[in-house]
Amino acid sequence: MIADAPTARRHRWWWTLDTAAGGLALDLGLYAVSAVFAAITAVTSTLLPHRAWGAVAAVGYLVAALAATVQLLLRRRNPATRPAGLRARWAVTGLAWASTALLPALWQSVERATGRADRAQEEVLVVEQAGTRLLEHGTPYLGRDAIAALPAGEQLLGYTPYQPGMALFGLPRALADTWWTDARVWFAVGTALALALAVAALRGTVGGPGVKTHRSDAALLRGVQAATVLPICALTLATGGDDMPVLALCLLALALAAAGRPGRAGLAVGLAGVLKLFAWPIALVLIVWGLTRRAGARVAAGAIGLPVAALLPALLVDRDALTENVLRFPLGHGLVTSPAQSPFPGQLIAATLPGGRLIAAALLVAAGVAIAVRLARRPPATAAATALICGYGLLAAIALMPSTRFGYLLYPLALLTWAPALHNPDTLPTTPTPDRVPGRATSV
Numbered sequence: 172m173i174a175d176a177p178t179a180r181r182h183r184w185w186w187t188l189d190t191a192a193g194g195l196a197l198d199l200g201l202y203a204v205s206a207v208f209a210a211i212t213a214v215t216s217t218l219l220p221h222r223a224w225g226a227v228a229a230v231g232y233l234v235a236a237l238a239a240t241v242q243l244l245l246r247r248r249n250p251a252t253r254p255a256g257l258r259a260r261w262a263v264t265g266l267a268w269a270s271t272a273l274l275p276a277l278w279q280s281v282e283r284a285t286g287r288a289d290r291a292q293e294e295v296l297v298v299e300q301a302g303t304r305l306l307e308h309g310t311p312y313l314g315r316d317a318i319a320a321l322p323a324g325e326q327l328l329g330y331t332p333y334q335p336g337m338a339l340f341g342l343p344r345a346l347a348d349t350w351w352t353d354a355r356v357w358f359a360v361g362t363a364l365a366l367a368l369a370v371a372a373l374r375g376t377v378g379g380p381g382v383k384t385h386r387s388d389a390a391l392l393r394g395v396q397a398a399t400v401l402p403i404c405a406l407t408l409a410t411g412g413d414d415m416p417v418l419a420l421c422l423l424a425l426a427l428a429a430a431g432r433p434g435r436a437g438l439a440v441g442l443a444g445v446l447k448l449f450a451w452p453i454a455l456v457l458i459v460w461g462l463t464r465r466a467g468a469r470v471a472a473g474a475i476g477l478p479v480a481a482l483l484p485a486l487l488v489d490r491d492a493l494t495e496n497v498l499r500f501p502l503g504h505g506l507v508t509s510p511a512q513s514p515f516p517g518q519l520i521a522a523t524l525p526g527g528r529l530i531a532a533a534l535l536v537a538a539g540v541a542i543a544v545r546l547a548r549r550p551p552a553t554a555a556a557t558a559l560i561c562g563y564g565l566l567a568a569i570a571l572m573p574s575t576r577f578g579y580l581l582y583p584l585a586l587l588t589w590a591p592a593l594h595n596p597d598t599l600p601t602t603p604t605p606d607r608v609p610g611r612a613t614s615v
Contacts, residue, residue: 206232231270302341336445358412441477
């Protein structure tokens with residue numbers, strides 16, 4: 172099915188940039204700019220884990236930029252040469268991720284295990300402590316009284332502002348104190364597994380059975396680059412990492428939606444919702460997408476059922492502790508203030524205007540209502556449209572939230588870049604699969 176003209180015009184600028192020199196021009200730009208960013212981070216960052224990441228990642232990005240330069244030169248001599256083709260670009264991307272995200276994460280994990288206390292961000296410690304509490308007490312959360320009893324400098328680390336499933340990444344540390352039990356190692360494992368499944372799902376369906384288009388494969392590569400080697404993602408995985416498996420599972424859910432598997436898409440986004448609240452808006456939009464395919468209940472079963480099931484044990488063990496960590500603290504009513512204070516419009520309004528928090532909250536609600544109206548009037552019929560709504564919606568939410576941070580931008584950036592990989596510009600797969608909705612076309 173040919174893409175409609177308005178959609179084609181809307182994305183023409185991106186295709187022009189993305190396909191320049193067979194995609195190598197943007198590859199080179201990504202790696203070169205990222206190398207500069209990493210070098211500046213290594214020299215100027217006030218956060219020691221970030222400086223350590225930059226020192227290693229700058230070299231990795233530079234090597235990737237040199238490889239892309241060689242590929243460009245080879246392509247100029249022979250456009251059909253394999254070293255400048257798509258497989259070679261995938262290889263350079265894999266090398267870049269290994270050297271700018273995985274290697275720094277492992278390096279910092281090893282240094283931390285040998286006694287360096289400045290080789291992990293606070294969220295790593297929080298998740299690992301949550302794993303220990305889950306193992307010992309059946310809940311990852313401390314109650315308000317227990318947090319108040321901590322020394323003033325440790326009360327922030329007493330909060331676990333995640334969903335209960337995030338504590339699972341801290342369980343290895345509760346069992347053994349060594350480098351491979353660092354939560355970042357398991358964040359990386361979860362991220363890699365989810366992205367591999369997403370790529371497999373899309374490669375199995377894009378362009379129809381036995382039919383693959385170069386544009387679709389190239390778009391998939393670009394989406395993977397956005398979720399792996401983009402500095403905001405590589406830095407996050409190496410120094411903190413908790414957002415990366417959440418993002419990867421959301422991308423997997425969208426990939427499964429594009430493959431026409433709504434039930435599995437619901438399970439994937441439900442797993443993401445078990446980890447962090449950021450996945451819940453994506454789950455809601457996916458449920459609306461499922462309704463357009465008469466599969467809303469199948470999506471909702473996993474998207475809502477899994478997070479609710481994960482909350483029940485913590486609710487039964489200590490309801491007040493769950494409320495304190497998951498609701499009161501993120502809403503600014505905890506014993507200490509969240510350090511997420513990046514100068515986005517919502518934070519600036521909350522900090523500088525009289526009644527600013529109420530104004531920022533009202534703007535955030537208004538944005539949510541606008542998105543809800545859009546979903547009601549024009550529900551997304553394709554996985555690509557779903558990804559775009561999620562990306563722009565989260566971008567608006569991050570901009571308007573009173574407490575937020577720049578790192579959260581990895582969600583909208585990855586989702587918006589992932590959207591072209593979900594959209595097939597030429598054909599739709601017609602061969603049914605066991606999890607497809609009978610009598611409906613796949614939403615690619």
